[in-house]
Amino acid sequence: xxxxxxxxxxxxxxxxxxxxxxxxxxxxxxxxxxxxxxxxxxxxxxxxxxxxxxxxxxxxxxxxxxxxxxxxxxxxxxxxxxxxxxxxxxxxxxxxxxxxxxxxxxxxxxxxxxxxxxxxxxxxxxxxxxxxxxxxxxxxxxxxxxxxxxxxxxxxxxxxxxxxxxxxxxxxxxxxxxxxxxxxxxxxxxxxxxxxxxxxxxxxxxxxxxxxxxxxxxxxxxxxxxxxxxxxxxxxxxxxxxxxxxxxxxxxxxxxxxxxxxxxxxxxxxxxxxxxxxxxxxxxxxxxxxxxxxxxxxxxxxxxxxxxxxxxxxxxxxxxxxxxxxxxxxxxxxxxxxxxxxxxxxxxxxxxxxxxxxxxxxxxxxxxxxxxxxxxxxxxxxxxxxxxxxxxxxxxxxxxxxxxxxxxxxxxxxxxxxxxxxxxxxxxxxxxxxxxxxxxxxxxxxxxxxxxxxxxxxxxxxxxxxxxxxxxx
Amino acid sequence: xxxxxxxxxxxxxxxxxxxxxxxxxxxxxxxxxxxxxxxxxxxxxxxxxxxxxxxxxxxxxxxxxxxxxxxxxxxxxxxxxxxxxxxxxxxxxxxxxxxxxxxxxxxxxxxxxxxxxxxxxxxxxxxxxxxxxxxxxxxxxxxxxxxxxxxxxxxxxxxxxxxxxxxxxxxxxxxxxxxxxxxxxxxxxxxxxxxxxxxxxxxxxxxxxxxxxxxxxxxxxxxxxxxxxxxxxxxxxxxxxxxxxxxxxxxxxxxxxxxxxxxxxxxxxxxxxxxxxxxxxxxxxxxxxxxxxxxxxxxxxxxxxxxxxxxxxxxxxxxxxxxxxxxxxxxxxxxxxxxxxxxxxxxxxxxxxxxxxxxxxxxxxxxxxxxxxxxxxxxxxxxxxxxxxxxxxxxxxxxxxxxxxxxxxxxxxxxxxxxx
Numbered sequence: 001x002x003x004x005x006x007x008x009x010x011x012x013x014x015x016x017x018x019x020x021x022x023x024x025x026x027x028x029x030x031x032x033x034x035x036x037x038x039x040x041x042x043x044x045x046x047x048x049x050x051x052x053x054x055x056x057x058x059x060x061x062x063x064x065x066x067x068x069x070x071x072x073x074x075x076x077x078x079x080x081x082x083x084x085x086x087x088x089x090x091x092x093x094x095x096x097x098x099x100x101x102x103x104x105x106x107x108x109x110x111x112x113x114x115x116x117x118x119x120x121x122x123x124x125x126x127x128x129x130x131x132x133x134x135x136x137x138x139x140x141x142x143x144x145x146x147x148x149x150x151x152x153x154x155x156x157x158x159x160x161x162x163x164x165x166x167x168x169x170x171x172x173x174x175x176x177x178x179x180x181x182x183x184x185x186x187x188x189x190x191x192x193x194x195x196x197x198x199x200x201x202x203x204x205x206x207x208x209x210x211x212x213x214x215x216x217x218x219x220x221x222x223x224x225x226x227x228x229x230x231x232x233x234x235x236x237x238x239x240x241x242x243x244x245x246x247x248x249x250x251x252x253x254x255x256x257x258x259x260x261x262x263x264x265x266x267x268x269x270x271x272x273x274x275x276x277x278x279x280x281x282x283x284x285x286x287x288x289x290x291x292x293x294x295x296x297x298x299x300x301x302x303x304x305x306x307x308x309x310x311x312x313x314x315x316x317x318x319x320x321x322x323x324x325x326x327x328x329x330x331x332x333x334x335x336x337x338x339x340x341x342x343x344x345x346x347x348x349x350x351x352x353x354x355x356x357x358x359x360x361x362x363x364x365x366x367x368x369x370x371x372x373x374x375x376x377x378x379x380x381x382x383x384x385x386x387x388x389x390x391x392x393x394x395x396x397x398x399x400x401x402x403x404x405x406x407x408x409x410x411x412x413x414x415x416x417x418x419x420x421x422x423x424x425x426x427x428x429x430x431x432x433x434x435x436x437x438x439x440x441x442x443x444x445x446x447x448x449x450x451x452x453x454x455x456x457x458x459x460x461x462x463x464x465x466x467x468x469x470x471x472x473x
Numbered sequence: 474x475x476x477x478x479x480x481x482x483x484x485x486x487x488x489x490x491x492x493x494x495x496x497x498x499x500x501x502x503x504x505x506x507x508x509x510x511x512x513x514x515x516x517x518x519x520x521x522x523x524x525x526x527x528x529x530x531x532x533x534x535x536x537x538x539x540x541x542x543x544x545x546x547x548x549x550x551x552x553x554x555x556x557x558x559x560x561x562x563x564x565x566x567x568x569x570x571x572x573x574x575x576x577x578x579x580x581x582x583x584x585x586x587x588x589x590x591x592x593x594x595x596x597x598x599x600x601x602x603x604x605x606x607x608x609x610x611x612x613x614x615x616x617x618x619x620x621x622x623x624x625x626x627x628x629x630x631x632x633x634x635x636x637x638x639x640x641x642x643x644x645x646x647x648x649x650x651x652x653x654x655x656x657x658x659x660x661x662x663x664x665x666x667x668x669x670x671x672x673x674x675x676x677x678x679x680x681x682x683x684x685x686x687x688x689x690x691x692x693x694x695x696x697x698x699x700x701x702x703x704x705x706x707x708x709x710x711x712x713x714x715x716x717x718x719x720x721x722x723x724x725x726x727x728x729x730x731x732x733x734x735x736x737x738x739x740x741x742x743x744x745x746x747x748x749x750x751x752x753x754x755x756x757x758x759x760x761x762x763x764x765x766x767x768x769x770x771x772x773x774x775x776x777x778x779x780x781x782x783x784x785x786x787x788x789x790x791x792x793x794x795x796x797x798x799x800x801x802x803x804x805x806x807x808x809x810x811x812x813x814x815x816x817x818x819x820x821x822x823x824x825x826x827x828x829x830x831x832x833x834x835x836x837x838x839x840x841x842x843x844x845x846x847x848x849x850x851x852x853x854x855x856x857x858x859x860x861x862x863x864x865x866x867x868x869x870x871x872x873x874x875x876x877x878x879x880x881x882x883x884x885x886x887x888x889x890x891x892x893x
Contacts, residue, residue, distance in 0.1 A: 024550075043662050044693050047669075052731035058760055059727060119886035121846040134891045141893055165847070191724040192692065194753075266815075397547045400554030407561045414565050423569060430562065 023362060024401065031408055033246035038416055041245075041306055050184040053191070055088045060167045060190060062090040062183060063265070065160030067153050068174040072101040076110045078174050081216030083142055087183040091142050093160045094174065098127075098150025108133065111140045124158040124273035127151035132163060153258065154274035154281035161265065161273055169265045171282075173312065176259045177208060177218060182309040186262040189303040196299040199264045199289050202256030203309035204240045206419065207233045209316060218311055223425040227432070228321065231440035232314045234432050238409040241306060241416070248304030252355030254335075256302070258282035260310040267292065267300075278338070279460065280331015287339045287351075294348050308417055322447045329451025330460065332364050367448035399437055406433035579619060585610065586623045594638055608646060621648055625673045643674045656682050661689070665697045672701035680705065688718045696725050703732050710738045714746050720753040726760065744770045752782045759788045763795035770796075775804050787816050794823035802827060806835050817848060824855035830862045837866065846883070853887040864888075 053059045082092045096104050118132035127149040148159050190198045209229040212220035224230045247253045271292035275284045293300040315321035345352035380386040420426050592603035611617045628639045655667030656679035686698035703710040746758040777789040793801040805820045839852035856863035871884045
């Protein structure tokens with residue numbers, strides 16, 4: 001028994017060192033790559049005049065698909081915002097995913113909709129489409145509303161894909177606020193493509209809690225007053241400006257947020273559309289279209305744009321956050337299992353050799369390792385084997401490294417988009433960087449563990465996202 | 474919406490695992506720390522302190538030398554993190570103040586330049602004084618850059634003689650030297666600025682450099698060179714198209730097209746580029762033919778129906794629809810069976826735009842034989858657009874009991890005027 005315990009200690013000791021070294025190196029490399037990528041992007045885009053595509057007849061046609069479920073409170077304003085986006089050749093397809101509230105009635109009244117004899121084929125799997133609505137009022141000619149039986153977000157997006165006909169599709173959350181020029185910025189990589197076909201593009205999602213919003217537009221950007229959303233601002237800034245930017249540069253991007261992403265419709269359909277049996281449909285789609293391109297020997301690119309293009313309300317209570325994070329964990333696991341063939345598969349290049357292993361080890365397994373670490377830590381405290389001075393030294397080592405990474409991301413934000421104008425907000429954000437590892441992170445880790453348990457117990461619900469609604473902050 | 478990439482997770486996870494796992498190793502490490510401390514307390518050190526350090530620093534150094542490598546690394550990382558934290562905090566705060574200060578300076582200068590430029594352009598009495606003052610204020614590089622930007626902004630909205638006055642002032646102030654320097658600079662972003670300024674001010678002294686950049690590997694530089702060539706050309710603004718070796722992206726095409734509209738440039742006969750090997754240029758030329766309705770290109774476009782690139786063929790079919798080229802329809806019917814799905818759809822779309830009852834049989838055949846709903850819908854739309862004969866045929870089909878059921882749904886869809 002004692003021998004086995006010694007072996008276990010020896011194994012953990014060495015394995016942990018190797019992994020720690022790998023992670024710290026990975027973070028440093030990602031930070032450097034994201035800095036290079038950001039600099040390149042900003043320099044390149046400082047010469048761009050987006051106005052040239054606003055009305056250009058040469059610009060590709062777009063369909064913005066917005067699934068909506070019980071969003072009666074906000075749906076009218078949100079559609080108005082979508083219809084006012086800067087772009088010439090686009091349509092807005094709102095999919096009422098079997099809402100139990102009066103969303104459909106409200107839309108019919110507000111936009112003078114009539115049920116039309118629309119013929120669609122179910123080329124992508126989705127629940128029964130009950131009807132397609134259009135307006136005779138020319139002001140709303142860009143709007144199409146689909147009413148269908150409830151089937152979840154992926155199912156609703158597939159219904160939208162079955163009905164829309166344009167070259168590019170934009171999937172968004174109906175309750176998010178898009179920047180007016182978001183489509184212009186997202187479409188640009190597709191228009192710049194030459195040898196490689198761009199099949200997907202995503203942008204930065206920012207947090208709208210506490211921001212001043214009117215007429216469906218962000219008027220003033222404020223840092224959330226509550227700690228929980230503020231910690232998420234820190235988390236999002238780090239993830240978007242450092243993580244994804246670097247992965248885009250490294251061609252290993254596995255995820256474009258479901259809140260806003262633009263895709264080549266033809267490729268999405270050929271790859272089979274959204275997977276309806278997963279709660280991580282956004283990540284799954286990106287991985288699948290990438291696999292489709294590689295399997296068919298087609299050159300492609302998935303692009304990421306660091307511009308803040310979309311604003312969303314994040315959970316402000318622990319209960320709602322727990323549901324969201326449980327869903328994210330289950331979604332990640334489902335995608336990783338579905339596409340396990342990618343793992344260290346040279347055929348898939350950086351996606352298989354870098355992206356997938358990173359996600360498996362550093363994203364999915366991280367909370368599990370952390371949780372086991374806590375159990376091990378408790379065990380050692382109980383047995384009196386823990387070396388407290390060394391514990392404090394290690395804690396300081398990891399804590400300060402983590403905080404410095406967060407502050408780097410604040411610097412990136414400051415040097416690039418500078419969204420928080422008030423000095424006080426930036427100072428508070430930096431303060432949050434110090435508190436987040438102590439109070440927010442352990443919470444998120446436990447929520448992720450819950451996600452794994454939910455998955456094991458087959459509890460595969462999407463989970464209700466209760467929002468306060470914009471303008472009610 | 475989901476978010477990934479949270480770095481802190483694993484870092485903290487590993488800390489905890491490490492904290493536990495290191496118990497054994499830590500014992501050794503802490504023994505070492507303790508013995509180190511003991512040595513420091515008693516003043517016993519293994520090596521003599523380095524002279525350049527103070528006594529305290531020497532003791533720290535000695536302690537480091539005695540520590541196991543792991544402990545040393547941990548201390549170094551903690552120290553690095555704390556130092557970088559402090560540095561970053563300072564940088565962020567300084568950066569904010571600097572941004573504010575620069576913006577203020579820029580606003581002041583812009584206001585001043587605006588007034589001086591107005592005086593120079595519209596007040597003969599103040600012209601010389603304004604010139605002298607501009608010359609004085611624009612002493613530094615940054616001030617001159619703000620002045621150049623202001624003059625470009627102004628010239629965008631002006632035409633004719635007054636624009637020429639600005640260009641002359643630009644030369645008189647010697648600002649073209651700055652622009653030329655930028656055009657020949659080693660960094661691409663400087664070249665871009667230089668090309669832009671020279672093109673706005675109609676200075677051709679760096680044309681050799683601009684032509685060289687037409688095939689640069691940097692997208693932005695290449696595009697800016699194209700724009701500059703269009704602006705600086707007298708006769709044919711697009712003659713550089715024949716020189717392009719790299720593909721002309723859709724983004725570049727849109728930019729060139731917008732430039733043409735904004736500056737009301739001379740429109741060439743775009744068919745002259747149909748024969749080029751660079752297919753993106755051919756497609757751009759085709760799009761421009763459609764936009765400017767250059768109808769006398771029937772024969773040349775029909776030739777492109779046989780092009781090996783499917784995108785070129787696609788654009789050719791599209792353009793025939795846009796310019797209403799009826800003579801192309803029989804050739805398209807011939808091409809239809811061999812075409813890709815996307816091109817088939819475009820051919821049918823062209824039949825919708827150029828309705829001709831002579832081809833109803835072909836369209837009915839598509840409706841009967843094609844399995845894909847989009848193709849069926851497009852064929853039905855084309856039939857409907859032929860007016861009376863097509864609509865009668867559709868009504869007959871819809872009433873027919875013997876016909877395949879889908880017809881009715883498709884025809885109802887097409888005949889529903891509320892669907893755009």
